[in-house]
Amino acid sequence: MPLTDQDNPAALDRRFSIAPMMDWTDRHCRYLHRLITKRALLYTEMAVDQALIHGDATHLISFDPDEQPVALQLGGSTPADLARAARIGENFGYREINLNVGCPSDRVQSGRFGACLMREPDLVADCIKAMQDAVSVPVTVKCRIGVDEQDPREALFGFVETVAAAGADVFIVHARKAWLKGLSPKENRTVPPLDYGLVRDLKRERPDLSISLNGGLATLDQCMDEGAGLDGVMVGRAAYQTPWMLRDVDARVFGGDHAPERTEIAALYADYIDWRMGEGVPLRAMTRHMLGLYHGEPGAREFRRILTVEPGRPGAGPEVVTRALAAVDSRAAAA
Structure with a gap:
């Protein structure tokens, strides 16, 4: 299947992306990944809206044009502030603005954003609406399948229904629950069981939405298998720890011919x-x-x-x- 038109921001090809990872996916990491794959969609580390509004945005989110296509992930929970931060990101040239609804760290929780927002779909909907009104590039959501005692099916499907009604049409789903108390951020990436089937069920329920799978994907073969029927896969730690797994992405996922040594x-x-x-x-x-x-x-x-x-x-x-x-x-x- 040929690539979509990369000159059209609304037509970003999300079949393979590399996850936003704090302390890892900075601009130097992204440059290395872009050398290996020309087609994967790259994401920044999460940038907090307040830091962009009141801090040195140039230092925080500058990137090299050779990294494109690249998306900016934001953290926050105040619609007006997220809208301002999204405008900053668009002005820097990012092709997509992504809202973090998946990070379980204590610092993120104390700021009322990240995975704890799975409990507040109406607030997330307001945030998405404000961001979409502020920018012309796509605004997307990265979320979990639930938090703490939530029933994953009820939590995920209800969350997506509410947020999609506000205009979101791209969801990247980390197929694990997040435990906000009792597990560290590292443990939250490995301990809660994966439920890829639930993400595929969501796609069957909402074929009108773009649904990508994230969480525990370790090889390109696994990505091709588990991503069948979905709109894309997002790989995190494996892409960072074993970056050569990205070498065949362009050929196998996108049908390209970039295959460096x-x-x-x-x-x-x-x-x-x-x-x-x-x-x-x-x-x-x-x-x-x-x-x-x-x-x-x-x-x-x-x-x-x-x-x-x-x-x-x-x-x-x-x-x-x-x-x-x-x-x-x-x-x-x-x-």
């Missing part, structure tokens, strides 16, 4: 590091995103060690990547 990606990212270091970006802020590039390959441990230790040495620069690659090549040759 690992050494090519590393060399291009080294050029990016050189460029950004010239602007004052710390080396470690970029090399940390490469650590999983050779996951499972001979020399991967030495590759990670070099990229973890050597960026801290005085005068270190892009040549650190060259040394890490040499370690991989030597181990591969000996294998």
Whole structure:
């Protein structure tokens, strides 16, 4: 199936996307992922509406045009403030504004946003309406299937019904409940059981909506299998920890022909590091995103060690990547 028209914001192709992940999917991570896949939709880390309105938005959400298509995820629960933050995001050039209704951290709960908003679908509907009135790009929702003692089917279907009535037509569903008390954010990503079937049921119930599946997807084969019948899949930790899984996304999901080699990606990212270091970006802020590039390959441990230790040495620069690659090549040759 051919790609939709990427020049039309309303026609973003969401068949494969990489999840917003706090402390991980910053602009340097996204640049690396974009080198590997030209077609996947990328998301920012969650940006809090108040931080964008009152802080340094340029520092918080600037991105390189080469990252496109890229979406901005917002956290918040006040319609007027989310509308202001959405306008800021659109003015920066983001192709989509996404509302976080899935993060279970204490900090997010204390701000009355994230997963706790699953209990307040009417408020979410008001937020979506205000954001849509403020921008021309799509406004989407990323949610859970419920929180705490909620019945997942009742919670998810009722939430989607209310929010869709306000105009939302794109939902990315993390197929786990979130436990707001008793589980850490890390545990909330692994402990509550997955229910992919419920997300597929939602799509059958609401074929008019775009429904994407998120949560626990570890391989591209699994994405293709579990995403059948849905509008897309969103991969999180696996894309970050084993980024080479993205190499075949363009061909298998989108029918494209982009299929780079690992050494090519590393060399291009080294050029990016050189460029950004010239602007004052710390080396470690970029090399940390490469650590999983050779996951499972001979020399991967030495590759990670070099990229973890050597960026801290005085005068270190892009040549650190060259040394890490040499370690991989030597181990591969000996294998």
